[in-house]
Amino acid sequence: xxxxxxxxxxxxxxxxxxxxxxxxxxxxxxxxxxxxxxxxxxxxxxxxxxxxxxxxxxxxxxxxxxxxxxxxxxxxxxxxxxxxxxxxxxxxxxxxxxxxxxxxxxxxxxxxxxxxxxxxxxxxxxxxxxxxxxxxxxxxxxxxxxxxxxxxxxxxxxxxxxxxxxxxxxxxxxxxxxxxxxxxxxxxxxxxxxxxxxxxxxxxxxxxxxxxxxxxxxxxxxxxxxxxxxxxxxxxxxxxxxxxxxxxxxxxxxxxxxxxxxxxxxxxxxxxxxxxxxxxxxxxxxxxxxxxxxxxxxxxxxxxxxxxxxxxxxxxxxxxxxxxxxxxxxxxxxxxxxxxxxxxxxxxxxxxxxxxxxxxxxxxxxxxxxxxxxxxxxxxxxxxxxxxxxxxxxxxxxxxxxxxxxxxxxxxxxxxxxxxxxxxxxxxxxxxxxxxxxxxxxxxxxxxxxxx
Amino acid sequence: xxxxxxxxxxxxxxxxxxxxxxxxxxxxxxxxxxxxxxxxxxxxxxxxxxxxxxxxxxxxxxxxxxxxxxxxxxxxxxxxxxxxxxxxxxxxxxxxxxxxxxxxxxxxxxxxxxxxxxxxxxxxxxxxxxxxxxxxxxxxxxxxxxxxxxxxxxxxxxxxxxxxxxxxxxxxxxxxxxxxxxxxxxxxxxxxxxxxxxxxxxxxxxxxxxxxxxxxxxxxxxxxxxxxxxxxxxxxxxxxxxxxxxxxxxxxxxxxxxxxxxxxxxxxxxxxxxxxxxxxxxxxxxxxxxxxxxxxxxxxxxxxxxxxxxxxxxxxxxxxxxxxxxxxxxxxxxxxxxxxxxxxxxxxxxxxxxxxxxxxxxxxxxxxxxxxxxxxxxxxxxxxxxxxxxxxxxxxxxxxxxxxxxxxxxxxxxxxxxxxxxxxxxxxxxxxxxxxxxxxxxxxxxxxxxxx
Numbered sequence: 001x002x003x004x005x006x007x008x009x010x011x012x013x014x015x016x017x018x019x020x021x022x023x024x025x026x027x028x029x030x031x032x033x034x035x036x037x038x039x040x041x042x043x044x045x046x047x048x049x050x051x052x053x054x055x056x057x058x059x060x061x062x063x064x065x066x067x068x069x070x071x072x073x074x075x076x077x078x079x080x081x082x083x084x085x086x087x088x089x090x091x092x093x094x095x096x097x098x099x100x101x102x103x104x105x106x107x108x109x110x111x112x113x114x115x116x117x118x119x120x121x122x123x124x125x126x127x128x129x130x131x132x133x134x135x136x137x138x139x140x141x142x143x144x145x146x147x148x149x150x151x152x153x154x155x156x157x158x159x160x161x162x163x164x165x166x167x168x169x170x171x172x173x174x175x176x177x178x179x180x181x182x183x184x185x186x187x188x189x190x191x192x193x194x195x196x197x198x199x200x201x202x203x204x205x206x207x208x209x210x211x212x213x214x215x216x217x218x219x220x221x222x223x224x225x226x227x228x229x230x231x232x233x234x235x236x237x238x239x240x241x242x243x244x245x246x247x248x249x250x251x252x253x254x255x256x257x258x259x260x261x262x263x264x265x266x267x268x269x270x271x272x273x274x275x276x277x278x279x280x281x282x283x284x285x286x287x288x289x290x291x292x293x294x295x296x297x298x299x300x301x302x303x304x305x306x307x308x309x310x311x312x313x314x315x316x317x318x319x320x321x322x323x324x325x326x327x328x329x330x331x332x333x334x335x336x337x338x339x340x341x342x343x344x345x346x347x348x349x350x351x352x353x354x355x356x357x358x359x360x361x362x363x364x365x366x367x368x369x370x371x372x373x374x375x376x377x378x379x380x381x382x383x384x385x386x387x388x389x390x391x392x393x394x395x396x397x398x399x400x401x402x403x404x405x406x407x408x409x410x411x412x413x414x415x416x417x418x419x420x421x422x423x424x425x426x427x428x429x430x431x432x433x434x435x436x437x438x439x440x441x442x443x444x445x446x447x448x449x450x451x452x
Numbered sequence: 453x454x455x456x457x458x459x460x461x462x463x464x465x466x467x468x469x470x471x472x473x474x475x476x477x478x479x480x481x482x483x484x485x486x487x488x489x490x491x492x493x494x495x496x497x498x499x500x501x502x503x504x505x506x507x508x509x510x511x512x513x514x515x516x517x518x519x520x521x522x523x524x525x526x527x528x529x530x531x532x533x534x535x536x537x538x539x540x541x542x543x544x545x546x547x548x549x550x551x552x553x554x555x556x557x558x559x560x561x562x563x564x565x566x567x568x569x570x571x572x573x574x575x576x577x578x579x580x581x582x583x584x585x586x587x588x589x590x591x592x593x594x595x596x597x598x599x600x601x602x603x604x605x606x607x608x609x610x611x612x613x614x615x616x617x618x619x620x621x622x623x624x625x626x627x628x629x630x631x632x633x634x635x636x637x638x639x640x641x642x643x644x645x646x647x648x649x650x651x652x653x654x655x656x657x658x659x660x661x662x663x664x665x666x667x668x669x670x671x672x673x674x675x676x677x678x679x680x681x682x683x684x685x686x687x688x689x690x691x692x693x694x695x696x697x698x699x700x701x702x703x704x705x706x707x708x709x710x711x712x713x714x715x716x717x718x719x720x721x722x723x724x725x726x727x728x729x730x731x732x733x734x735x736x737x738x739x740x741x742x743x744x745x746x747x748x749x750x751x752x753x754x755x756x757x758x759x760x761x762x763x764x765x766x767x768x769x770x771x772x773x774x775x776x777x778x779x780x781x782x783x784x785x786x787x788x789x790x791x792x793x794x795x796x797x798x799x800x801x802x803x804x805x806x807x808x809x810x811x812x813x814x815x816x817x818x819x820x821x822x823x824x825x826x827x828x829x830x831x832x833x834x835x836x837x838x839x840x841x842x843x844x845x846x847x848x849x850x851x852x853x854x855x856x857x858x859x860x861x862x863x864x865x866x867x868x869x870x871x872x873x874x875x876x877x878x879x880x881x882x883x884x885x886x887x888x889x890x891x892x893x894x895x896x897x898x899x900x901x902x903x904x
Contacts (some may be wrong), residue, residue, distance in 0.1 A: 173592055214700065
């Protein structure tokens with residue numbers, strides 16, 4: 001025992017000296033301590049990571065689900081540090097990720113840092129081409145701070161817009177008022193609209209967004225003609241509904257988006273088109289989470305991860321998204337192999353190596369989504385994404401989407417994500433998150449942690 | 453002169469004695485003074501009445517349009533009393549009609565009484581089968597008072613519902629709160645939903661209405677299955693947009709209804725169907741106004757009216773509605789004539805007279821709309837309805853629905869009123885309401901008032 005212990009210390013110090021295994025994040029906080037990691041039965045380090053949904057998996061509303069703590073105890077060492085890369089992905093977007101990380105830390109009694117949290121808006125960090133544009137934002141919470149944190153610099157909120165041009169906001173009779181002064185000559189044209197999450201007073205937000213689109217960014221000037229295509233609209237979180245304490249699910253941001261799309265269509269006769277639609281089940285969100293898992297893995301001294309296990313409660317959001325991303329990854333694997341073969345052939349033939357454009361694999365994603373991801377190379381990403389459905393949230397097997405008491409005949413996916421029913425089928429189903437983690441350990445043949 | 457004057461007085465007294473020409477309305481207020489009335493060139497009393505839209509014809513926002521006073525001076529005698537039946541029809545529904553009558557009186561410097569005002573909800577008075585039901589209401593202003601004035605007796609507002617069941621209203625994070633107590637056992641089932649006008653906080657209203665429909669009136673109980681058809685929904689005012697001070701039109705109640713329909717469709721997979729949709733251009737509103745014009749005419753000592761002149765600024769609401777009603781009236785005229793011929797034939801043949809069901813004529817109206825009007829006989833109504841478009845509101849000929857700077861390719865009519873473009877064409881177009889009244893006088897060959 002003593003020998004093992006002293007050996008552990010010696011190896012540990014050497015390991016520390018050699019690979020600098022204690023790394024600080026931007027804020028000087030310890031992220032991971034790589035002294036302990038999970039190992040498989042054949043003696044290798046594990047090469048998987050976890051992606052957890054939050055609502056319906058770890059908590060419901062504000063209440064911690066009973067199985068959550070047990071699940072996470074399996075993933076941490078005796079110092080409370082993660083032994084395997086873990087990301088929390090939520091479609092919430094009304095708080096800063098630091099705050100969500102703190103909430104998770106409090107719920108689970110584990111240190112969760114901001115870099116482990118992917119909010120619905122997080123992938124917008126990659127959309128650098130919009131960061132200098134004058135944007136109109138909607139949502140609740142600290143939207144300006146969130147936007148700045150993502151890299152945006154010229155931000156107008158709905159409240160500011162209606163204060164400058166009160167004639168635009170007429171539905172509420174009690175809030176009607178004259179304009180403070182003539183802002184028209186000073187107010188710069190709005191160049192893009194970002195919808196972070198469900199706002200308050202949908203009538204105001206719907207009106208101002210549609211005004212902005214129809215007027216090409218100057219809602220105080222009657223347009224000579226309606227511009228089409230309209231300016232860029234980036235939206236985060238397309239969840240139509242979510243489970244809270246009520247007996248039936250509540251409206252999510254997807255309901256707001258649906259109202260916006262259908263009103264824009266009715267008023268202008270044209271379809272509203274998103275430049276970016278992020279948040280589960282968008283592949284962009286999984287791509288972003290994948291990259292963060294890779295960073296964690298590197299910090300832990302791993303080469304990367306091969307498999308992501310996605311645990312969620314919503315078949316049409318979590319499971320669908322995970323399966324969609326898996327499909328995307330499979331195509332990349334095929335494409336990468338083809339490239340390797342091509343390169344080998346070219347080298348053999350003596351011709352110059354031609355770089356195959358990797359964006360061929362991204363042909364299923366629209367061009368904006370593709371370009372947002374161009375700066376990351378293929379090797380960074382996982383090879384597969386496995387979906388696990390738990391029964392503690394939206395889905396409950398005894399009632400088949402019981403939230404309405406019977407199998408729904410309606411499609412609750414967003415219009416732009418055509419539902420392929422096959423993709424809502426999870427790879428695995430477990431009662432709760434604890435069972436899900438145990439299942440993964442079993443599948444991956446994980447044994448007790450190996451002390452390096 | 454003196455002789456005419458004294459004769460006038462004598463005839464007037466006689467006339468008063470004979471027909472009781474000073475009649476009081478329900479509140480003891482003088483409605484009409486029938487001493488003076490309009491006459492045509494062939495010496496007969498006129499047999500037409502006016503139906504005026506308000507916004508865009510008489511006022512814009514809160515500002516009186518320049519031509520309005522001149523127009524109404526032509527319609528009143530020297531005592532400021534109307535010489536011809538006049539009704540004001542508005543799709544507004546957020547005030548009591550007494551208040552709207554007072555506003556008109558102040559604007560025009562003429563006494564306008566409540567009985568001359570048709571709000572979007574006024575026809576609901578005819579829907580007696582709902583008056584004893586427990587209704588959920590939405591809208592702004594004194595909705596409870598409005599509902600009671602129409603005959604409803606069991607009324608719950610959105611605010612009351614969300615106070616009893618706060619878990620239902622979750623979009624606004626700052627308003628979330630626990631339930632005060634368990635109201636479920638006490639709260640009676642909701643039996644119908646009435647949408648009076650655009651509410652404030654659409655997210656709350658949309659959520660609660662949809663909850664009510666999906667749960668068959670008990671939104672605090674998860675339904676075993678979704679009822680369909682859903683409970684009755686009665687909506688007032690389907691105007692998609694309206695002209696206010698802003699350079700582009702503002703959302704009307706039609707936008708709220710459109711959001712509701714499309715969300716209900718998305719969530720349940722089914723179409724939301726209205727039991728009643730009142731307000732222009734619904735024939736129910738014109739029918740109701742027609743009946744009120746008849747009452748006024750009788751009070752003035754006329755037999756009734758033959759022609760209604762409808763003056764409005766919105767082709768897809770005012771003009772469309774007037775033309776639609778005219779079409780309905782023409783069918784009734786034909787049908788009535790056919791009945792007369794049939795009866796004559798039957799009498800000649802010696803067979804028993806069979807009553808022809810007048811509702812055959814109403815086959816274009818749905819059954820609820822038909823049954824609401826059964827208690828009024830055919831003789832009460834006008835024979836034709838002529839639409840006159842003015843250029844002081846939504847429509848402006850120089851820009852062809854300029855509110856968007858070009859001819860719209862979209863259909864702004866409500867889904868249930870399929871747009872027949874022919875029916876949006878007015879019979880006449882004039883610059884403003886004064887020109888419209890002059891046109892009618894010219895057409896009807898009206899001369900100076902004859903003193904009875």
